[in-house]
Amino acid sequence: MAEEFLRIENLVKAFGGNTVVKQVNLAFDRGEFITLLGPSGCGKTTILRMIAGFERPTSGSIHVEGKDISPLPPNQRKIGMVFQAYALFPNMNVEDNVGFGLRIANVPVDERRARVDEMLKLIGLPGYGKRFPFEMSGGQQQRVALARALAPKPRMLLLDEPLSALDAKIRVSLRQEIRAIQRDLGITTIFVTHDQEEALSISDRIVVLSAGNVEQFGTPFEVYNKPATRFVAGFVGQLNTLSGTVTDPATRAVAIDGQNVTLPNLPSNAKTGDHVSLTMRPEAIQLANGHVRDVVLDGTVSEVSFLGSVIRLKVNLGQNAIHLDTFNDQHTPPPAHDEKVQITLSGSDILVLGE
Amino acid sequence: MRRGRLWAWIVFILGAAYFLLPLIATIQFSLSIRRGTLSLDAYTNVLQSPDFQQTLVYSFLVGIGAIVVGLLLVVPAAYFVRLRAPQLRPIIEFVTLLPLIIPPIILVFGYIRMYSSSSILPLTNSNIGTNILLTLAYVALALPYMYRAVDTGLRTIDVQTLTEAANILGANTITIMARVIFPNIIVAVLSGAFLTLAIVIGEFTIASLLNRPAFGVYMQNVGANRAFEPAALAVISFVITWAAMGMIQLLARFAPRTAALTD
Numbered sequence: 379m380a381e382e383f384l385r386i387e388n389l390v391k392a393f394g395g396n397t398v399v400k401q402v403n404l405a406f407d408r409g410e411f412i413t414l415l416g417p418s419g420c421g422k423t424t425i426l427r428m429i430a431g432f433e434r435p436t437s438g439s440i441h442v443e444g445k446d447i448s449p450l451p452p453n454q455r456k457i458g459m460v461f462q463a464y465a466l467f468p469n470m471n472v473e474d475n476v477g478f479g480l481r482i483a484n485v486p487v488d489e490r491r492a493r494v495d496e497m498l499k500l501i502g503l504p505g506y507g508k509r510f511p512f513e514m515s516g517g518q519q520q521r522v523a524l525a526r527a528l529a530p531k532p533r534m535l536l537l538d539e540p541l542s543a544l545d546a547k548i549r550v551s552l553r554q555e556i557r558a559i560q561r562d563l564g565i566t567t568i569f570v571t572h573d574q575e576e577a578l579s580i581s582d583r584i585v586v587l588s589a590g591n592v593e594q595f596g597t598p599f600e601v602y603n604k605p606a607t608r609f610v611a612g613f614v615g616q617l618n619t620l621s622g623t624v625t626d627p628a629t630r631a632v633a634i635d636g637q638n639v640t641l642p643n644l645p646s647n648a649k650t651g652d653h654v655s656l657t658m659r660p661e662a663i664q665l666a667n668g669h670v671r672d673v674v675l676d677g678t679v680s681e682v683s684f685l686g687s688v689i690r691l692k693v694n695l696g697q698n699a700i701h702l703d704t705f706n707d708q709h710t711p712p713p714a715h716d717e718k719v720q721i722t723l724s725g726s727d728i729l730v731l732g733e
Numbered sequence: 734m735r736r737g738r739l740w741a742w743i744v745f746i747l748g749a750a751y752f753l754l755p756l757i758a759t760i761q762f763s764l765s766i767r768r769g770t771l772s773l774d775a776y777t778n779v780l781q782s783p784d785f786q787q788t789l790v791y792s793f794l795v796g797i798g799a800i801v802v803g804l805l806l807v808v809p810a811a812y813f814v815r816l817r818a819p820q821l822r823p824i825i826e827f828v829t830l831l832p833l834i835i836p837p838i839i840l841v842f843g844y845i846r847m848y849s850s851s852s853i854l855p856l857t858n859s860n861i862g863t864n865i866l867l868t869l870a871y872v873a874l875a876l877p878y879m880y881r882a883v884d885t886g887l888r889t890i891d892v893q894t895l896t897e898a899a900n901i902l903g904a905n906t907i908t909i910m911a912r913v914i915f916p917n918i919i920v921a922v923l924s925g926a927f928l929t930l931a932i933v934i935g936e937f938t939i940a941s942l943l944n945r946p947a948f949g950v951y952m953q954n955v956g957a958n959r960a961f962e963p964a965a966l967a968v969i970s971f972v973i974t975w976a977a978m979g980m981i982q983l984l985a986r987f988a989p990r991t992a993a994l995t996d
Contacts, residue, residue: 432897452900463891465898469916478912479902523898530902 380407383566384429384534389438391424391590398424400590402438406583409564411557413577416587417613422570425587426536429568431455442534458527458565459536462543464519466511472498472522473507479530497525500559517548524556528563535560537569541576553580574614578602586610602659608731611657618660620698624652632656632730635696639673642725655731660690662727663702665713666720674722675700679713693721756971763964775965784951789934792948795864796933799871800926803879806872808922811883812914815892829880832873837938844870845942863943870939875929882928886921890914920985927977935970 384406391399399421406412414422427433429440431452439448447455458479466475474481476497480490498504501521511519520540527535537556541549557580560567571577577584578598586593586601586609594606605611612619622632622639630644632654641656648654666674680699681692688703689712702721704712713719764771779785814825832840848856848866856862892914899909915922940947952970956963 430897430901432900452897453903453905455901457901459898459901461894461898463894465891465894467895467899467913467917468890469913478899478904482903482908526898526902 380410382406383408383410383443384568385441386425386429387439387441389425389428389440390436391421391428391433392436397436398590399428399435402590402592404585404592404595406566406568408566410582411560411567411569411580413569413571413581413584414587415571415574415577415584415614416593417572419589420587421590422572422585422587423538426538426568426570429534430457430459430536456530456532457534457536458530458532459538460520460523460527460540462539464511464516464523464543466519466523466526468511470510471507472503472509472511472514475511475522476507476525476529478526483530493529494525497529500528500562501525502555515548516544517552520544520552521555524559528559528565532565535565535567537567539570539572541571541573549576556580578614586614588613605657605729608655608657611729611731616660616701618658618663618700618702620656620658620695620700622654622656624648624650624654626650634675635698637675637695639675640725641673641728641730643728643730645730648730657729657731658700658723658727660701660703663700663721663723665691665702665704666722670720670722672725673728674720676718676720679715679717679719682712682715684712691719693719759964759967763961763968766961775961776969779955779962779965779969784946784954788946788948788951791946792934792936792940793930795868795871795945795947796930798868799875799933800929802868803872803875803929804883804922804926807876807879807883807925808915808918809910811880811887812892812910815884815887816896825880829876832875833877837870837874837936838942840870840873841939841942844939857943863945867940867943867945867947870943871929871933871936874936874939875925875932878928878932879925882921882925883918886918887914889921890917920981920987923984924981927981931974931977934973 382405384404386402386404389399389402390397398419402421402425414425416422424433428435431447431450435448439446441447442455467478470478473491473494476494477490480493485493494507495504498506501524503518503521503525506514506518506522511522514522520543523540540556541553544552553576556569569577569581578601581598583595583597584601585595588609594601594610596604596606601610602615605614611617620634622634624644625631625633625638627644627646627648627650630641630648631638632641632644633639634656644654664671675695677693677695677700679691680694681690683690684706687706689706691702691704691713693700693702700721706712763775764773766772766774810825814821844866845857846852848854848862850858856866895913895917896909899913904912935949935952936947937949937953941950941953952963952966955966
């Protein structure tokens with residue numbers, strides 16, 4: 379059974395009259411890679427900064443290994459942190475940057491050097507010890523920042539949007555490296571990002587935040603496939619939202635632009651004439667091509683975007699339009715603009731949200 | 734295009750003449766102590782004068798004292814204003830500008846009134862006390878330059894993130910200031926220090942009214958009683974100032990750089 383490492387209880391943070399974190403309760407296990415995901419201003423960085431000790435909670439507490447760390451200053455929390463802006467000390471070379479925490483802890487010189495070498499190997503930059511930050515690329519600097527944070531063997535690692543300042547290619551490779559290093563060391567890690575693809579690709583569990591509230595806390599699979607709220611459904615991944623009207627609650631029938639479909643997920647309290655929002659992922663929908671599933675809709679192709687391995691189509695159903703992704707088949711050309719098509723999906727892939 | 738270039742040259746030559754002609758005239762005059770020939774006698778007289786050496790050393794020492802006290806006061810103050818109380822910046826800036834508004838003669842009379850023999854802290858009763866008073870007066874006088882220099886230095890680095898990065902690695906405030914902040918603003922600090930030194934070396938009013946053997950007082954005495962030596966002294970002062978500016982430029986090359994290479 380997983381061992382609880384960090385517990386956040388009733389955490390509130392207000393700046394003046396503006397409450398940015400509202401009664402947050404979370405518990406993370408030892409060795410987990412947790413991502414705090416949300417748009418700007420959702421409170422994710424504030425939570426991270428309260429864990430680090432840079433912000434004092436207005437109320438609530440943070441417990442690490444069962445002990446309340448809220449009263450401790452940052453330099454006594456034994457936490458490593460990587461910042462968005464690298465924050466390497468410009469006056470020090472790589473060796474001194476990585477060894478800074480060890481020096482503060484009065485680690486003997488020989489031991490310090492050995493640990494610095496070990497860290498530089500870990501991040502794939504052996505031999506870079508004498509370089510200064512300005513002589514390195516952004517990606518290299520961020521790796522050094524990671525090594526610096528890990529060198530004093532912290533009990534937890536905080537990553538505050540560490541990839542945001544890097545270009546797309548480096549971002550993807552570095553996030554994989556960070557994840558590999560985290561798995562190697564088994565260190566509990568909290569990662570802050572607004573990029574849902576990043577969050578889905580490297581996390582054990584994701585905390586989705588909006589306006590200071592936790593919207594959902596779960597695995598990437600759960601967050602993507604079973605969004606708990608309308609916000610999560612819209613924020614994580616692409617989503618189609620269609621408007622429908624309940625025509626017969628007994629048979630769970632809903633009309634979408636005059637076409638009747640049966641929805642197994644229709645709430646039991648739905649009444650005839652209720653307006654409902656139906657959400658579904660683009661990849662859950664297919665062109666029928668003779669193989670129909672339990673929901674079938676007729677429409678007209680209004681957009682065709684060829685994306686290489688995937689073709690993204692927009693199909694108009696009337697008032698509603700639906701996006702779907704279909705794999706590129708070298709032997710079958712994609713539907714043409716204005717072509718009449720039939721689309722199909724499984725009723726269980728449709729999430730019904732009240733208006 | 735060609736016409737524009739011609740005008741640029743004309744403006745440049747006129748500007749250079751405006752600054753260089755008085756200097757050339759001063760140098761030429763300082764070399765004319767002997768009739769009909771150029772001579773370095775005025776410089777020899779000045780440099781060999783025991784008063785010159787003593788007052789220069791005195792002013793230099795007071796200047797160093799003012800720099801040390803000024804830095805101990807300004808660096809932590811500017812750092813905390815940037816980090817914790819940015820809303821206080823306009824007030825601090827106004828306070829640091831006061832020495833430019835208040836004439837030194839008012840300042841020194843204020844000091845004499847506050848620290849004379851009849852006061853609680855009679856600094857003017859002893860030489861050491863008066864030297865301390867002079868040093869502190871120079872700290873106040875150099876405050877606008879020192880604060881601005883240090884503040885400009887702090888602006889070139891991300892003070893908050895660097896502080897937090899060092900803090901989370903276990904460093905306390907003093908360690909952060911000594912090992913992270915100070916080394917990264919050293920060039921700005923030095924330029925503030927050299928400006929302070931330049932002010933102290935030439936200052937007359939406060940030193941004279943506190944009756945201190947400072948270089949400014951010596952220059953004024955020489956100027957009042959000699960003909961060619963003041964010109965030689967002026968040239969020597971220029972050389973000292975240029976050397977100080979040159980040092981700032983030289984040290985700027987060794988300043989820690991912050992920009993990263995592009996990926």
